[in-house]
Amino acid sequence: MRTLLNSSDVLRHPMILDQLCINIVLGVSYHITYADTGEIIEAAASFVLGAVNKEALSVQQSFEISFTQVNTNPVPFSGNPGYVVGLAVRAGFKPQLCVTSGIIQNTNKYGQLTILQSTAHQDCLTAQEARTPVLFGYNMISGCKLRITAAMNCQPLAQVLLGLLMGQSFPEYVASFGNSQAQDVLDWVPITHLRTSEQTYRKKSSCQIPVALEIEVKWTKYGSLVNPQARIVNVTATTTTTTLKQLPLGRERTIPITSSVVFTDISSPAEPGYKAWPTINAKLPHDFFFPFV
Numbered sequence: 001m002r003t004l005l006n007s008s009d010v011l012r013h014p015m016i017l018d019q020l021c022i023n024i025v026l027g028v029s030y031h032i033t034y035a036d037t038g039e040i041i042e043a044a045a046s047f048v049l050g051a052v053n054k055e056a057l058s059v060q061q062s063f064e065i066s067f068t069q070v071n072t073n074p075v076p077f078s079g080n081p082g083y084v085v086g087l088a089v090r091a092g093f094k095p096q097l098c099v100t101s102g103i104i105q106n107t108n109k110y111g112q113l114t115i116l117q118s119t120a121h122q123d124c125l126t127a128q129e130a131r132t133p134v135l136f137g138y139n140m141i142s143g144c145k146l147r148i149t150a151a152m153n154c155q156p157l158a159q160v161l162l163g164l165l166m167g168q169s170f171p172e173y174v175a176s177f178g179n180s181q182a183q184d185v186l187d188w189v190p191i192t193h194l195r196t197s198e199q200t201y202r203k204k205s206s207c208q209i210p211v212a213l214e215i216e217v218k219w220t221k222y223g224s225l226v227n228p229q230a231r232i233v234n235v236t237a238t239t240t241t242t243t244l245k246q247l248p249l250g251r252e253r254t255i256p257i258t259s260s261v262v263f264t265d266i267s268s269p270a271e272p273g274y275k276a277w278p279t280i281n282a283k284l285p286h287d288f289f290f291p292f293v
Contacts, residue, residue, distance in 0.1 A: 011047060019054055026050040027062040035070055073107045078136060079178025082222060082229025085137035087178065089113045089217065089232070091171035094185070102183040103173055109133075113174065114167055115215065115259040118142040124164060124257050131167055134215065134261050136178075136230065143258035150247040154207030157244075165213040165239065165259055174217075174235045191235045198242040212240040212258045221267040233266070 012023040027048035034040050052059055068074055078087035091113040092105035106112050114131035124144040132142065146161070173188040180187040197208065216236045221228035247253065 012049065016054060017051075020051045021054045022051045023049050024052050024059060025061065026059070027064075029063075030065040032065065032067045033070055034067060041070060075105050075107055075182070076109050077179045078109065078175075079230065081177045081179050082231060083136040083178040083219070084230075086135050088133045089136050090175040090178070090180065091173060091191075092175075092182065092188070093169075093172050102181075103175075103185060103188055105182055113171055115140065115213070115261060116142050116144065116165060116257070118144065123147075125160070134217075136217075136219075137263055139260075139262050141258060141260040143256055145254050146257050147252055147254050148244070148247065149252045150249050154209065154244055158207065158209045161210050161257060162239075164257065165210055170237070174232055176232050177229070189232055189235055191237055194236060194238040196238060196240050198240060207244045208241040209244045210239050211242050211255060213260070214238045214240070215259075215261045216264060217261065218264045218266050220265070228267075 014021055014023045016022075025047055029046040029048075031044045031046070032040055033042040033044075048062075075090065078084060078090050083089070088109045089112070090105065090109055092103040095104055110133040111131075113134045115134060117130040117132040119126075119130050122145045124146040132140070134140070144164075148157075171191065173190055176187055176189050198211070214237075216234075216238070217232060218234040218236075219230050219232045222231040223229045242255075
């Protein structure tokens with residue numbers, strides 16, 4: 001439970017109640033607000049209080065600090081620096097016009113990279129607005145069912161299905177780190193688009209409709225072996241199409257439309273018996289450093 005204290009209030013002092021120590025500080029969060037000139041104009045502290053057994057030998061505390069420029073809507077990070085499992089994958093667009101040199105992002109990080117969300121009624125034509133964010137480390141699959149009749153026109157149906165799978169604005173780039181800055185364009189990974197077909201042979205006049213979108217996110221462990229950070233190195237979006245055959249009048253069929261996300265760890269495994277500081281078991285000649293002292 002979090003309670004906002006008034007200016008005249010003070011923090012609750014720790015006290016012993018039976019076998020518990022209550023009002024123990026388990027976490028502290030500092031938030032600094034600054035102006036565009038770098039001047040700090042406001043500071044706030046948030047404390048997380050809890051209870052521990054008085055016989056506990058140690059207590060784990062957490063500390064964090066955040067900075068926000070006044071009159072701005074910053075995009076929340078998904079890790080600092082590496083991605084954190086369960087937080088949204090950050091994505092954005094590179095502007096076509098040279099009005100800015102950075103990546104344009106949606107201020108809502110859960111609306112940046114999304115896939116089709118499964119709904120209770122499972123009707124694709126009524127689920128176009130249902131989206132779910134892509135969360136780092138979570139393999140997901142979702143979908144719906146499309147009822148096709150003989151009266152449906154192929155080309156408009158293909159456009160509707162493509163918008164259903166890709167969403168209104170599918171991003172072009174994904175942040176390699178959870179804290180990648182928008183102005184550092186080289187710190188963003190372009191999304192590679194591929195297209196496959198379920199049938200290798202088809203007539204030129206046949207109609208192709210998209211039926212699946214698979215997003216593969218390849219990531220690697222970056223930095224120290226003691227505290228590795230998750231870094232995205234490649235993102236591929238593969239759209240699968242199938243041939244739509246003309247149905248006789250009065251007939252209909254139902255086909256599944258699916259979206260999926262797969263996270264693949266491509267980190268190189270550490271070699272067994274690796275030593276951080278290899279040594280040489282040999283004697284150096286007596287004049288090895290001559291004439292240096």
